[in-house]
Amino acid sequence: MPRIFHALALLICALAACALAAPVRADSLYRCVAARGTVSYQNAPCAGNQRTDRVIDYQPEAMPAAAPKSVAAHRRVVSVRRRWYRTTPIRRAVPTAADRCRKGKAKREAALQRLGLKRTFADLSRLDAAVRAACGD
Incomplete structure (x- = not known):
């Protein structure tokens, strides 16, 4: 009997570790319609003067980590932008x-x-x- 309890305890610990290691976060997107028929999308339930037309459940994607830029690369980008702004003529709107x-x-x-x-x-x-x-x- 102790082996069964040991295996069961090990299984429960493994499941708990998996559940804590990778939390799955689900969000909801609400499609709300106002009295005049205007549609809005929001991440909170619709207000009292709007009706909920649809609720969409989704899992947000993880944001990729931004690669750090070197100081030299940043200076090159800034230099190119400055040159472009100096050489680009100012365009005036043509009257219609x-x-x-x-x-x-x-x-x-x-x-x-x-x-x-x-x-x-x-x-x-x-x-x-x-x-x-x-x-x-």
């Missing part, structure tokens, strides 16, 4: 048709504010022609 139209309308509004109530039909025609030219009408 909508931008030109918006700018033309803003100019017209500014001119109308400046003229006040002393505007003539010729002034309005001139300002509208400029907007039509900018907006492509």
Whole structure:
């Protein structure tokens, strides 16, 4: 009988050691739907004003350890980046048709504010022609 107890105790100790050595961590991902139909994913249960649409269980992957860089390698990377920033021309945004139209309308509004109530039909025609030219009408 003592051999059976010894084997059973050894088996229990081995199982306990395996369970403690490699803890398995499982997480849950909640898909929540709000009253307006917007969907959000979160790692906590849904709030009271949202309904839980789906719960997905997963095991997160272990993060790989980052390889330490040498000081010389870091300096080379920084040097290349500095050279690139110095030689790269600054690109300016090209105005689109909508931008030109918006700018033309803003100019017209500014001119109308400046003229006040002393505007003539010729002034309005001139300002509208400029907007039509900018907006492509």
